[in-house]
Structure formats: C-alpha cells, structure tokens
Amino acid sequence: MGQGREPAVMLMAGTDKCAAPADGCVEEKAAMTPSDAVSPRWKFSELLADPDVRARWEKVRRYFFLRESTYDMCNRCNLSCDGCYYYEGAKQFARENGDPEAWRELMRKEKARGITYVVLAGAEPSLVPELLAVCFAEMPLGSIATNGVLRIDPAVGYRIHISVWGNDETGLRVRKARGLLNRQIANYRGDPRAVFVYTFTRENIDEISEVMAVLASADCRVTFNVFSAPIGYEGPLRHDEASLIRTREVMREMMDRYPRHVLFSPYNIVAHTHARGLHDLYGCSYPRRNDSTAIGLGRSFRQFRTDLTWDRGVACCVPDTDCEDCRHYAAGSAVVTARLYRHVADPLTFKSWLDYVDTYLAVWVMGYEKGENLCAEMVPPPGREAIRKA
C-alpha cells in the first residue's frame, strides 16, 4: 500500500478518548468532544496489506510467546564500575544462594508459571558458571549480562551481552580495568552468542568511533544502550539534553558506517535518546510502575535477587534506576514492544515499531537474524515530538 492513500476513519463508539496513545495525547483528549470522535488512524489490515510489512509482522509475532523474568545470580563482581546498577538499593545485600538445586527448582517453578525467557544479570554471572549451566538446562531461551572479563562456557547457549563503556582509557577510569575491550574481544570474537552493548554516557559519546572500529574489525555485533542514572546519581555519566542529541547523531553515524555490525534502528535511536525517558514516552509496563496484575508484564514479570526472593514494588529490568531517566535498552525492549496498539497508527509509525521489535529480537534471542530496517526516518513516538524543541 502506498503511503499516500487516505487512511481509514475509525469510529470511536461510546468513548471520550482519542485513538492515539492513552498518555500521549492529553491535550487532544481534553479538547475532544463526541462530535470529534473520529480518528485518522489506519486500519490494522491496511497496514498489513504491504507485503514487506506483513512479512516482518509474521516474522516477529512468532516470538510473542516470550515472557521474561530477570535473576541476579550472585552478589560479587570482578570489576568495580562507577554508576553500576547492581550496587544500588537493597538487592546488593541479599544473601547469595549458590545451590544449583535451588536454582533448578526455581527455574522449574518459573517455567510452570509461564516464564519462557530468562535474563541472568547482576552482579557478574560469569562468576557462577554452575548456576548458568543449571538455568540453561531448564530454560532454553535467555540471555546473560556480563562484563566479558571471563568467557562463559560455550555449552550455555544463551545470548551474551558484553558491556562496553568506552575506550580502554575510559574503561580504566570508570571500570578500573586495564585493556578491557581487548579482553572482551578475545573472549567473544566469533562467538554467535555475543552481542557487545555499548553504553553511551555523557562522557564517552565520541569514543564510539574508535571502539566501533575495533569491534567491527573483529567482526563483533554491537547494539547501543543509553546510561540511565541510578536513583540519586548526579555524577558525570548522567545525560543531559545536549548529550542525548549528540548520542543520537553518533548512533546514526555508526548505523550508516557499520550496517552489518550494528543492531539498531532509527526508531531505537528515537526511543532511547528522546528528551523524555521511556516511562514518560510509553508508560513503563514493569511491575514497579504498573499496578495491574491482569495481563502482561505486570502479571508475570519478577526480578529475583541472589537469595531467590523478589519484591513486586521494585521489580523491573534494571532495579534502582531513576525511572524518569530510564532509557535502558533492556527496558525499551519490553516497554516499547508492549505498545503495539499505539504504533498501529500509520505506515511509518508501524514500520518503526516493527524495526524496533526486529532489533530487540536479534539482540536478545539466539538464532534470530535482524532484517533490514523498514523505516529509515526517525519517526516520533506516538503523540510525542521527535526532538524536544529548545
């Protein structure tokens, strides 16, 4: 379907709300009267009439069965990084349960309640290889967030996300680790599980050129994260509006320069460098910010501490992050994806959402290959401006 075609007019029977996003059109809603109750939204079937869109939709929807929870594996780390999420809040003080049978039982219980995907994280999962093996034996889909200092046994067939925070000089200063990037590459070069995650802070934006050149020359795949401040953190890594704009520019530049190695899309850039955080843009669906237990993440998601307990009040993918500053790649993978409805609005918005989901699946699911982005434009989030006006 050509994009010039007139969209369908959707009758908004018996509602005083607009068909745009629930929290993204407050002004429009307030001004709306029953006689205005039509929306220029495209019909879902019209958007799917485009063969490329239909094919991508069918490709990504096969993974709608994924239901995640996250697990802190131990309370130790072999690095000491500024701005680390793990060593904030109460979770860092949880007793470490290193009993493989306790973990096996937990995984079985998780499977029984419908969890199909595990994210193994804090503090440093590579320090507990026996627990990783148990988790993988029980739950075949998942990912591990690691600093990459130690190589995880290739028999553990999860996606492995290796955190990169800048060049070696920055790695030494922020993570107190010498020659970290080379060590990470040595451990994971050619490993089909590996995705390097470059976290943009306010300080390391322009280091990406140098780091990306090294990673691409080693044929490593890379995705991008945006530093999201832990609660109370006001240090130099925290982004401001200028640094977000600069991050956006260099992300685009890297996508153009390394299309085979960068797993990202224009809409990922928009969602993660917008002046408003993810919660403000989309409404976070994790329990910490979502009271509903009826369906979705509010119902199924749990964030287990190392003692295998969890607390609904703080449960999200990166606990102790300041929600207003949250632009974390893991959060976006769930929060943006969950807002399917809002993106079924017009061809470019829907294509952007499909690109985002395609990217997220390639980053998180073993064996999933990212397609070419369907939308080259940086389309604004539904009901929001793409770039906040100065």
Add this chain to the structure above:
Amino acid sequence: MPESKEIQEMVLRIAEIIIEELKLEDITPEKFDPDMDLVDELGVDSMDLATVALVLQDEYGVFIDEDDYPKLKSIRLIAGYLQSRLDGAKG
C-alpha cells in the same frame, strides 16, 4: 435473558478470529467455550490480546481502548464489550 442472535453470531466470529490469529489447533468456533478465561485458562498474553483487539477493531469498526484490554477476558465479555460500543455509536 437469552442472548440475541446478533450476540451469538458475534461470539462465533470472535472465536474464529482468536483461532486464526493465535493459530490454535484442534478447536472449532462452535466448540470454543465463550466463557473460557482467555488469560488464565488459554494462556493468552498481552501481545496476543492486542493483536486480537486490533483485528476486532477492523472487523467491527469500533475503538477498543488499550486500557480496556484486561476486561476482555473471555469471548462472551468481548462480545458484550463490542456490542456496547456498537450500541453507543448508534445512540
């Protein structure tokens, strides 16, 4: 009060859509229990429900608020919801 023919037809059509969209096997619209809890008993998740809601929006030309998804827990509840939307539009 017995269900109107309109609602009965709607129940069957919703069952058809759910079977097709969720690729359910070994069930026909006629045998689909309209009171089955789609979330608790069938294991439907938010993305499935959003997909079904979008197809129903197209089919019936009514707006289904995403805040209302949790209310759409069974085929009969969905039919009632759609009917009230359609009635509201006529009124």
